Amino acid sequence: MILSERPPLHRPLGEPARHDPPKGDDMHKITPFLWFDTQAEEAMHFYVSIFRNAKVGTITRYGDAGPGPKGSVMTASFELDGQPFTALNGGPQFTxxxxxxxxxxxxxxxxxxxxxxxxxxxxxxxxxxxxxxxxxxxxxxxxxxxxxxxxxxxxxxxxxxxxxxxxxxxxxxxxxxxxxxx
Incomplete structure (x- = not known):
């Protein structure tokens, strides 16, 4: 009788790790999320200009609900050498x-x-x-x-x-x- 079909939470030494294939649009499970005051879009363009294998993703803007000024950049997504990043204009609270x-x-x-x-x-x-x-x-x-x-x-x-x-x-x-x- 099988009690569970889930794989164990650990693996024996020497056994290779198994990775599930990406779901959706080549989705990564972990994406670095960078908090900027107001420079998210500028930072995105800076990083994309430096790395050879890089691309700009999408820009999301604040709407009527804020908290940023309507129309200003809320998030900017980009990719550096296959690693996705998201930059947020969240204000000066964190550095x-x-x-x-x-x-x-x-x-x-x-x-x-x-x-x-x-x-x-x-x-x-x-x-x-x-x-x-x-x-x-x-x-x-x-x-x-x-x-x-x-x-x-x-x-x-x-x-x-x-x-x-x-x-x-x-x-x-x-x-x-x-x-x-x-």
Whole structure:
């Protein structure tokens, strides 16, 4: 007798995760929702102009019920490299912090440099590949090779890579590799 046809809430180690296919119009289950004061549309266009595989979605405007001025942008949806985002003009009550950031894995130094320069323009450059863009959103711009080097089984190599990275603002692959090679 079958008591339940639902899959278990956990899976044994080594068993691949199962993913249900998207429903509807390629719907994502989780979408980052970004709260802006009044810059949702401006931010959407800024981000879409930076990422190669990006597109503008829909813009929803406030109506008679508000709470924003009638006709002003309420939400703006967009997509960056297949990841949907929604930006809301919700007012000045909330601002962004570094507690949430978007990690961008880059294929090479050219991509790191391009995204770093564009996203940090008008923002703040931080340590270890972190930056805040001109809207206050935090990003981590890192080469994919970083995790490979940090996870090397030789603890001395990974220690040297970590120490090198901690000295950087923009991550530089040649310096990471030099530290790795000792």
């Amino acid at each position: 962004f912090t570094e507690a949430i950031s978007f990690l961008v894995n880059c294929a090479d130094q050219a991509e790191v440099d391009d995204l770093w320069d564009k996203l940090s323009e008008g923002g703040t450059k931080g340590p270890c590949g972190w930056l805040k863009d001109r809207f206050g959103v935090s990003w981590q711009i890192v080469p994919s090779v970083l995790m490979e080097l940090l996870n090397d089984p030789d603890p001395e190599k990974s220690r040297r890579v970590m120490e090198a990275m901690l000295q950087m603002t923009r991550i530089e692959i040649t310096k990471l590799r030099a530290a790795y090679d000792g």
